[in-house]
Amino acid sequence: MRVRRRAATWSAVLAAALAVVVVVSAGIGPVRIPPAEVLKVVLNAAVIPAGVELGTRGAGPLALPGIDLAYRSPFAFSVDDVHRRIVLLVRLPRILLAALVGFSLAAAGTVMQGFFRNPMADPSIIGVSSGAAVGAVAFIVFPTALSATLTLPLVGAVDLGLSYGAGVSLFAFVGALVAAFGVYAIATRHGRTPVATLLLAGVAVQTFLGAVISYLQLQAGESLRRIVAWLMGHLSGASWNEVAATALVVPPLFAVLLVYSRDLNVLLLGEEEAHGLGIEVERTKRVLLAASALITAAGVAFAGVIGFVGLIVPHMLRLLVGPDHRVLLPTAALAGGTFLVAADTAARSGAAELPVGVVTAAVGAPFFVYLLMSREVNEL
Amino acid sequence: MSADDTGDPLIAVRDLDVAFGDLEAVSGVDVTLESGSFVGLVGPNGAGKTTVLRAIKGTVDPDGGTVRLDGDPIDGLSAREVGRRVASVPQDTGLAFDFRVRHVVEMGRTPHLGRFDGHGPEDVAAVDEAMAAAGVERFADRSIAEVSGGERQRVLLARALAQGTPALVLDEPTASLDVNHAVTTMDLVRDLVDDGRAAIAAIHDLDMAARYCDRVVVLAHGGVHADGPPAEVLDAGAVRGAFDAEPFVGRNPATGTPAVTAFPRSDADLRRLHVVGTGPDAARVVARLAAAGHEVSLGVVPEGDAAAVAATDADAPVVTVPPFAGVDAASRAAARELAAEADVALVVDGRDDDRDRDGGDHDETGRDSHGSGSHGLDSHGPEHDVSGVASAAERVVEVPADVDEDDLLEAVADASTNPIEAEPTGSTEPT
Numbered sequence: 169m170r171v172r173r174r175a176a177t178w179s180a181v182l183a184a185a186l187a188v189v190v191v192v193s194a195g196i197g198p199v200r201i202p203p204a205e206v207l208k209v210v211l212n213a214a215v216i217p218a219g220v221e222l223g224t225r226g227a228g229p230l231a232l233p234g235i236d237l238a239y240r241s242p243f244a245f246s247v248d249d250v251h252r253r254i255v256l257l258v259r260l261p262r263i264l265l266a267a268l269v270g271f272s273l274a275a276a277g278t279v280m281q282g283f284f285r286n287p288m289a290d291p292s293i294i295g296v297s298s299g300a301a302v303g304a305v306a307f308i309v310f311p312t313a314l315s316a317t318l319t320l321p322l323v324g325a326v327d328l329g330l331s332y333g334a335g336v337s338l339f340a341f342v343g344a345l346v347a348a349f350g351v352y353a354i355a356t357r358h359g360r361t362p363v364a365t366l367l368l369a370g371v372a373v374q375t376f377l378g379a380v381i382s383y384l385q386l387q388a389g390e391s392l393r394r395i396v397a398w399l400m401g402h403l404s405g406a407s408w409n410e411v412a413a414t415a416l417v418v419p420p421l422f423a424v425l426l427v428y429s430r431d432l433n434v435l436l437l438g439e440e441e442a443h444g445l446g447i448e449v450e451r452t453k454r455v456l457l458a459a460s461a462l463i464t465a466a467g468v469a470f471a472g473v474i475g476f477v478g479l480i481v482p483h484m485l486r487l488l489v490g491p492d493h494r495v496l497l498p499t500a501a502l503a504g505g506t507f508l509v510a511a512d513t514a515a516r517s518g519a520a521e522l523p524v525g526v527v528t529a530a531v532g533a534p535f536f537v538y539l540l541m542s543r544e545v546n547e548l
Numbered sequence: 549m550s551a552d553d554t555g556d557p558l559i560a561v562r563d564l565d566v567a568f569g570d571l572e573a574v575s576g577v578d579v580t581l582e583s584g585s586f587v588g589l590v591g592p593n594g595a596g597k598t599t600v601l602r603a604i605k606g607t608v609d610p611d612g613g614t615v616r617l618d619g620d621p622i623d624g625l626s627a628r629e630v631g632r633r634v635a636s637v638p639q640d641t642g643l644a645f646d647f648r649v650r651h652v653v654e655m656g657r658t659p660h661l662g663r664f665d666g667h668g669p670e671d672v673a674a675v676d677e678a679m680a681a682a683g684v685e686r687f688a689d690r691s692i693a694e695v696s697g698g699e700r701q702r703v704l705l706a707r708a709l710a711q712g713t714p715a716l717v718l719d720e721p722t723a724s725l726d727v728n729h730a731v732t733t734m735d736l737v738r739d740l741v742d743d744g745r746a747a748i749a750a751i752h753d754l755d756m757a758a759r760y761c762d763r764v765v766v767l768a769h770g771g772v773h774a775d776g777p778p779a780e781v782l783d784a785g786a787v788r789g790a791f792d793a794e795p796f797v798g799r800n801p802a803t804g805t806p807a808v809t810a811f812p813r814s815d816a817d818l819r820r821l822h823v824v825g826t827g828p829d830a831a832r833v834v835a836r837l838a839a840a841g842h843e844v845s846l847g848v849v850p851e852g853d854a855a856a857v858a859a860t861d862a863d864a865p866v867v868t869v870p871p872f873a874g875v876d877a878a879s880r881a882a883a884r885e886l887a888a889e890a891d892v893a894l895v896v897d898g899r900d901d902d903r904d905r906d907g908g909d910h911d912e913t914g915r916d917s918h919g920s921g922s923h924g925l926d927s928h929g930p931e932h933d934v935s936g937v938a939s940a941a942e943r944v945v946e947v948p949a950d951v952d953e954d955d956l957l958e959a960v961a962d963a964s965t966n967p968i969e970a971e972p973t974g975s976t977e978p979t
Contacts, residue, residue, distance in 0.1 A: 172666060427663060433647070434655050440607045441638055445711070446631030446659030491647055 175495040182502035186267060189506050193513040194259045201251050208245035209255045215239040265406040265470060266512040266524070267505035268414045270477050272467035274504020275422055276460040277478025278485075278497050282432045283456055284363055290479040291464040294370045294457065295347035298377035300468040303343020304336045304398050305384045308391050311335065336398065337410070337469040344465035347373060352457060361453055363439070401474035401525025403512050410470045417466040422501065424459045428452060429493035436491070474525045476532025477504050477511075483539055556619030557582050558715045558746050559604055559634070565612030566599050573599040574770045577613070581748045583714060586741040588757035588778070589750045591767035592791045597750035598639065600767070601717050604748070606630045617715075631659030635711035637704050639719035639750075646693035649703050653679055653688075656710030675710050681736065682706035698729040705733065709740070716740070718749035722756060734760045754808040755800060758782050766790045782806040784839070784862070796839040798861045811839050814957050818842055821960065822887040823855070824938045825896025829949040830855035833896050836953055837960065838862035845890065847883035848875045848937060884940035892963045893941030897949045 191210070195201040218240035276291035284293065292298065311332060351373045355366040381399070388395050431452045434442045439449045468474070485500040508524070511531065515524040559581035566573045574596035581587050589597045602608040603615050606622045615622040617633045625633075635656065656678065657671045667675075679685045682702045687695055692703060701724060708716055718737065722730035730753075737747050738760050751757040757764050758778040766774040766781060768790035774781045783806075787795035793810040800807035820843045823834050830846070831854040837844045838858075846859040847867030859866040867883040869875055887893045938944045945963045947956060 430658070430661075433651075434658050436647075437652075437655065438638070440602070440605070441636075443607050443627050444605050444631060444634070444636045445655060446626075446628035448627045492651060 171492060171494050174489075175498055178489055178495055179498045179502060182499050182506065186502055186506045186509070189509050189513075190263050190267060193263050193509050194255050196513055196517050197254070197259060199251070199254055201255065205247060205251055206255055208243075208247050209252050210260075211243040212241060212245055212247060212252070213256055214243065215241050261408050261411050262403050262406040262512070262516075263509055264411045265414060266403050266508045268411065268418055269403070269467040269471045269474065270481075270508025271501045271505035272414075272418050272422070272463040273474065273478040274481040274507070275425055275497060275501040276464040276467070277504075278482040278493070278500045279425055279432065279456055279460045280478070281482055282436055282493060283453070283460075284367055285436060286367070287483065288479075289367075290475075291460065291467070292374070292473070292475075292478070294366065294461060295351045295373040295377065296344045296461050296464045297468055297473045298374045298381070299347020299350075300340040300344035300465060301399055301473055302347070302377050302380050302384070303339035303341070304472065305381055305388075305395050306343070307336050307339040308394050308398065309384050309388050333405070333410075337413075340472075341465050341469040344468060345461060347377060348457070348461035348465070352454075360450060361457075363453075397523060398472040399525075400523035401472040401528070402523045403471050404516070404521065406470065414466055414470060418463060421459045421463040421466070424455065425463070426497055428456055428459075429497045432456065432493045432497075433491075472523075472525065474508070474528055476528045476536070477508055480532045480535055480539075481507055484535075556616065558618060559748065560616040560619075561600065561603065561613070562616075563613035564600065564603055564610055564615065566596075566603060566608055567611050572770055574603075574767070575612075577767070577770075577772055578775075579604075579748070579765055579772070581715060581746050583746045584741060584744055585746055585762045586738060586760060587746075587748045588761035588764045589748065589767060590752075590754055590757050590764055590790075591773070595767040595790070596770045597767055598719055601636070601719050601748070601750055604717055605634060605636050628659050631711065631713075633713055634715045634717055635708035635713040636717040637701070637708045637719065637721055639723060646691035648688070649684060649690055649692055649695065650675070650679070650688040652692050652703055653684070653706045653710050656707040656712075659711065674712055678706045678709035681709055681740075683732075697724040698726060701725060702729070702733065705736070714745055716745060716747040716749075718747060720750050720752060723752060730756065754782060754787070755805070758805040758807070759800070759803050778806055782808060788841075794839040794841065796835040796858075796862065798835070798858065809835070809839070811836065811953070814840050816840050816842070816957055816961055819892065819960060820845075820890045822846070822883075822890035822893045822938070822941055823859075823896060824848075824883075824887075824893060825947075826850065826853050826855050828854045829951075830896040831858035833894060833947060833951070833956060834858045834862060834864060836956060837894075838864055840957060842960065845886040847886060848879045880937060883937040887937050887940040890941045892943045892945055892960060893938035894960070895938050895944060895946050896951075897946060 191203050191206050194206045194210075195203050216239065217237045219238045220235050221238045222235060273291055276296075277289070280289040280291055280293055281287060283289070351366065351369045352361065354369040354373070355361050357365075385392060385395055431442075431447050434445050434447050435449070435452065437445070442452075443449050464478075481504040482496070482500045485496055485503050489495045489499050508528070511527045512524045515522045515527045557580045559579070561577060561579040564577040564579075565575045567575075577596065577600055579587070579589070579600060589600060591597055599608060603610055604617075604622075606615070606625070606627070609623075617625065617630065622630060653675050654667065654671075657667060657674060660671065661667070676685075679688060682705045684699065684703050684706050687699060692700060695703065701721065705718075705721070708718075716737065721733055721737065725733060734756060737749070741747050741762075749761075751761070761778055763776060764774075764778045764781045765772055766786055773790045774786040782797060784795050784797050787793070787797065787808055787810070791810060792813065794813055795808050795810045798807050798809065799805070818841050821837055823830055823837070823844060823846045825833065826849045830849070834844055834846055834855055835858045839862075843864075844859065844862065845865040846855055847865075849856045849859075849866065849868055850871045850873075851868045852871060853868075856866050856868050865886055867879050867886065869879050943963050945959050947959065951959075
């Protein structure tokens with residue numbers, strides 16, 4: 169009970185911090201908008217279900233009577249329409265995508281560090297990021313070959329109707345999952361997946377995929393610039409579609425991880441001990457791996473490879489709230505979102521926009537060196 | 549407890565085979581744990597103790613045989629069900645992140661909690677009780693990474709107690725503990741067993757096993773070498789066979805339980821020897837020679853003399869006379885008869901006979917000569933054979949009271965040329 173209260177308190181504090189950072193960030197840019205104005209825009213956009221109304225659905229002879237929910241905007245502050253458009257159409261999608269991506273990377277990083285009992289573990293350790301990169305880069309290099317139409321026997325040509333951006337994201341997502349599953353399959357023998365083997369299989373697969381990426385870059389020609397931008401991680405050009413897709417995938421997976429957070433604590437005692445304490449170790453590992461791989465894939469599919477969030481943020485929060493995953497997981501995830509929103513704000517508010525991956529690495533690496541030289545990592 | 553209802557033992561291991569690749573760890577092992585009993589698994593390193601315990605915990609898949617908990621085959625039980633019947637205290641505990649002590653103990657409740665359950669009042673009570681029993685409340689809020697090795701071992705014991713299982717499995721519970729914490733821990737386990745739980749523990753220290761266990765299972769070379777009450781099982785033959793060492797099994801005067809002293813193997817040719825001498829020095833000579841496997845006899849000594857006790861523990865024939873009675877003709881004759889059977893009689897130079905020699909400053913007499921290559925033993929002047937027993941033997945060797953162990957064995961080897969037929973020791977050589 170005490171643990172749940174602690175988790176709730178910390179989560180509330182960090183959620184508030186995230187909200188503040190989101191509002192402040194939405195005001196920062198070429199057009200500066202005061203936070204109060206941002207808040208008004210956001211509140212104006214909020215709708216609540218206000219009742220039901222009868223109407224007709226469909227058209228012509230098929231028109232049927234139906235019941236629709238009526239929505240109402242409870243707020244009607246007067247705001248500058250330009251500000252409204254900037255906040256709602258330009259900045260907020262990007263900020264919320266950053267929050268979701270940071271959230272999922274930090275959550276996956278926390279789980280991976282516990283899972284591998286290794287402070288160096290991060291979401292990419294099971295090959296997810298490399299797989300995503302191969303998928304994305306392949307699509308960037310061969311967009312026409314891999315999109316548009318798929319010729320199936322019997323059915324004939326099927327238009328997948330992939331836009332360029334959706335194609336990159338879809339291929340990144342699929343590449344991430346294929347790589348993660350490959351690593352898992354390599355490391356599994358007779359239904360058991362030893363963590364050490366998994367770690368080494370991850371390193372081997374990442375190395376191999378790194379070679380594939382390098383080769384594709386050599387073949388890239390004109391698209392090399394786009395590849396480099398994707399590989400460094402970016403959040404520019406985010407739209408509400410991407411936010412919606414990510415927001416649909418991330419919360420259910422996060423809920424799974426949260427449900428298993430007590431098991432993750434027990435797994436830290438060692439697998440034999442965990443089994444002795446009633447944890448079905450192999451099944452739990454499969455669930456944790458699958459959920460982490462999916463949530464990471466969702467994170468990197470739109471944003472590219474953003475390093476260090478999944479490595480650093482869990483460490484920072486472990487120093488703050490302790491190692492209990494029931495508290496650590498939600499707080500690290502929220503802090504990851506906050507961190508990435510702040511990093512992306514810094515990335516886009518300079519004279520020339522930087523890829524956000526550059527900012528997270530530039531901030532994250534020195535902090536990691538500090539951790540290495542301090543007690544936290546040395547004693548692990 | 550269900551074991552009482554059904555009559556099935558809490559833990560029944562039958563004909564267990566476990567191999568790791570081509571390496572057979574254990575084969576044909578039977579171990580039973582009844583409720584209310586404390587079973588010690590002893591045996592040399594690599595004998596398979598930990599493997600047997602892992603099979604009981606369900607963390608190793610047997611290649612043959614069965615493990616049953618309360619009569620149910622373990623491979624049909626979920627990890628949760630196993631975790632409600634058997635709690636284990638691990639041998640080595642590297643904890644990755646620094647959980648608080650109380651949190652580690654709380655994890656013991658895991659098998660009793662549903663996925664969405666928080667800790668209820670009975671869980672809190674079980675944790676409190678376990679921490680009190682193991683004496684870890686004092687550092688409940690410290691980090692597990694900060695407590696000492698001995699404290700950590702007790703935290704893990706508390707965690708196992710919080711699990712509330714009828715059976716405890718302990719792998720070397722005292723391995724990292726000082727003597728005080730070791731006996732405190734074993735006392736605690738013993739108390740728990742006396743209160744109705746059962747425990748099975750791999751134990752390195754044979755004296756500790758003898759002192760606390762109801763039954764001892766001696767594992768050696770992957771199989772059960774002996775199984776029974778410690779006083780019956782921990783004899784010289786079993787220890788020699790299992791550990792490939794030269795043991796002397798005496799009796800711990802403080803606890804009355806067997807006390808095993810092991811010597812490294814000397815591989816001496818075995819002989820028939822008679823020892824003349826009294827007191828702790830003669831006792832030491834008798835013990836070492838008996839441990840090496842020689843057939844030893846002793847006499848004449850007063851009843852209750854340390855040497856007489858050692859000879860009795862070693863099952864060696866001994867001629868005694870009542871204390872302060874002096875050596876009568878019959879005793880002397882009996883002792884001379886034993887000496888006459890022997891290849892060599894050893895006369896131990898008792899310190900009582902030689903008070904003028906520095907009060908037994910060992911370094912000046914025996915050890916000095918050891919370094920120079922001579923074993924420093926006089927085989928010609930039996931002037932300490934006060935009762936005239938030794939002269940009945942073919943050869944007589946005088947042994948200084950503080951004789952070095954190696955010198956003693958060397959002297960015996962040098963003095964005689966007729967080794968006796970080696971006793972079957974029951975030792976199975978590792979292949």
